[in-house]
Amino acid sequence: MAPAVSPKNRVWSRREIEGLIGDGRKIIILDGQVVSADAWLPYHPGGDKSILHMVGRDGTDEIRALHSKEAQAHMQKFVIGRIHGRWENFLPPIQGGSFRTLVSKHVEDEVLYAEEDFSSSENYTPPSPAFDTEETRNEVRLRHAELVQFKTAEALTAHAISTDLSKYPPLDKKSQDEIVSKYRQLDERLRSKGLYQCPYSSYAFDFARYMTLFILFSTFLHYSYYALSGLSLGLLWHQLVFTAHDAGHMGITHGFHTDTCIGIFIADFLGGLSIGWWKRNHNVHHIVTNSPEHDPDIEHMPFFAISHRFFTSLRSTYYDRDMTFNSAARFFIKYQHYLYYPILLMGRFNLYVLSWSYLMSPTQAPRKGPAWWHRYLEMAGQVFFWYWFGYQTMYLRIPTWSSRITFLLISHMVTAPLHVQLTLSHFAMSTADLGIHESFAQKMLRTTMDVDCPPWLDFIHGGLQFQVVHHLYPRIPRHNLRRAQKYVREFCHDVGIPYVIFGFARGNKEVIGRLGQVAGQLRVLEECRKVVAKDIIEGHHGH
Structure with a gap:
């Protein structure tokens, strides 16, 4: 047998x-x-x-x-x-992919026959022209306006795809397989150079900065300099996020539970933000980077749209809801290049909402498996945060409401550069979908850019300036990303993929330019609708 x-x-x-x-x-x-x-x-x-x-x-x-x-x-x-x-x-x-089930050929033939019978032109009766009223003609004109908008959006999408195809390697098997092979070879090379090993000594300098900012926060609070105290606390949060980001990618000890607990302590206990929410959000972002329907990191309706495709009320697969393009979205997006920095000043408040939505959701946080208890630890962290920050600090230590509001706004708004940093490396990059045959490495390089800065400023950016390297190899500790960058640039040159890198000021200019471009596209589409609406009114009166 x-x-x-x-x-x-x-x-x-x-x-x-x-x-x-x-x-x-x-x-x-x-x-x-x-x-x-x-x-x-x-x-x-x-x-x-x-x-x-x-x-x-x-x-x-x-x-x-x-x-x-x-x-x-x-x-x-x-x-x-x-x-x-x-x-x-x-x-x-x-x-949106569709899949055939494994059914017998007899059943398949029956299904095909039914579809052909249903779609037969013999079963279709056109409407009678006798009922072609003025109201119907107006509806036709409105549909024509929508069709014009749709075709304009289609043309913009086709142009974006064509532009990317002209700048990046072709999507044929040979070209993409070569990129995949060399990407994996580079991974082995980076491992052999020890770049996956965390340089723990670097955290000594980070810890010194954290303690300095904490002492300043406490001292200013004690002597009633509430604005300076809020400033110091905000800068502390700004710096702590970088280590929480390391922990979220298991880039510190490389142990799942250990690094997760480090992240929970920093994000939840000290910052009031959920590391579990961030990991769920961030994992999707790393897989479908800059996809308007799928990447939560660029889904900021009604405040921002980095692609004309948001004008069609796209359905977010992450949030399981339509990103409605309503009157509020039209207002904000028309002026988004002016509102970019003011809105980001309020970014931390939105993170509180997202964190609690995640922790209270019956489906988002894992209830089973190795991470089942992380949610409860995070909830304990949230209670602790609002006790020390909301009750002990803001309510008990600060005597007046005006001082409390000043402290609250300054401590939260000073973290805005972090939100700028998080959007900087993606908002100006491609949102085009080149299809299922594009390799992971090419997609990451096409949708992400680096921010150039001198080494002595690395602590300000916290490794987030090396987003290209990070997206290709997210588990490399941030203190090694500068060393890894030169190898990634060599890889890009070898496979013919552009390595996009701008200085901080130029990067901001690119982002504002993209936001202004999309705002301009919206104005053009709205003018189109106005012309058609005017035609309907004048035609109606003329009749």
Whole structure:
């Protein structure tokens, strides 16, 4: 009797995998293996959305970039077989991909016959011209205006895609496979250089800055210099975020629970923000960077739109709701290049709302698996934060409401440069979708830019100025990103991908320019509607 074949050695065909996904299974290709993530979905510490964006795709590079060796080894429990040869990506269901289930040919023939019968032109009766009233003609004109807007938006989208295709390597198999191969070789080179090892001594200087700012905050508060106290606290929060970011990517000890607890202590206990919310949000951002429908880091309606595609009330797959393009959005986006800095001054208040929405949601934070208790620790951290900051500091230590408001606004608004930094590396970059055949490395380089600064200013930017390097290799500790940058630039030159880097001032200019460009596109589309509306009114009166 022939020995039984291990399920992990079963070779799955493309059609079989499509059928599994069509039946609702969450199938991902990892280094030639077929992984069924269904059982792991509710336990995934990084949330379900990041997994859903990998369904039907070869997620090898994304998974390696965002997960430790231990996590990747754990995924072997969910391997159900393997594939033969190179995998051609499907469009994931969450992004609109459609999949056929595994049905018999007889059923398929019946379905096809029914579809042909339904779509037959013999069953269609055109409306009678006798009912072509003035009201109907006006409706036709309005639909014509909408069609003009749609075609204009389509032209803008086509132009953006064409521009990217002219600047970046082609999407054929040979070109993209070469990029993937060299990207993985670079990863090995960076590991051999020790750049994945955290330089703990660098945190000594960070800790000294943290203590200095904390002492200034406490001293100014004690002597009733509330504005200066708020300034010092805001600068402390600004600096602490960089270490929380390191912890969120497991870039400190590389231990999941240890780094998560460091992140919770900094973000929740000291800053009042949820590290769990940030990780769920940030993981998706790293996978679908700058995608208007999918990347929460660029979904800031009604305040900002970095693409004309937001004018169509896109549905956010992250928030599971339409980003309605209403009158408020029209106002803010028409003036977004002027309102950019004032709105970002209030950015921290929005993070409180998002944090509590995450922690109170019955579905977002994992309730099972290794991270089940993180949510409760975060809630304890939130209570602690509002006790020491809201009650002990603002209510008990500051005597008047005017001083409290001054302290609150200054401490929160001084963190605005951090929000500028977070948007700087993406708002001015491409939002075009080049399709399912683009490699992870090329997409990251196409949607992300670096900010140039002298080494002595690195502590101000906290590693966020090296977003290109970070997006390619997010688990490299931030204190090593400058060293890694030269290798990434060599890689870009080798594969023919532009490495985008601007100084801080030029980067801000690029972002403001992009916001102004989109605002201009909105004004043009609105003028189009006004012309058609005027035609309707004049035509009606003329009749």
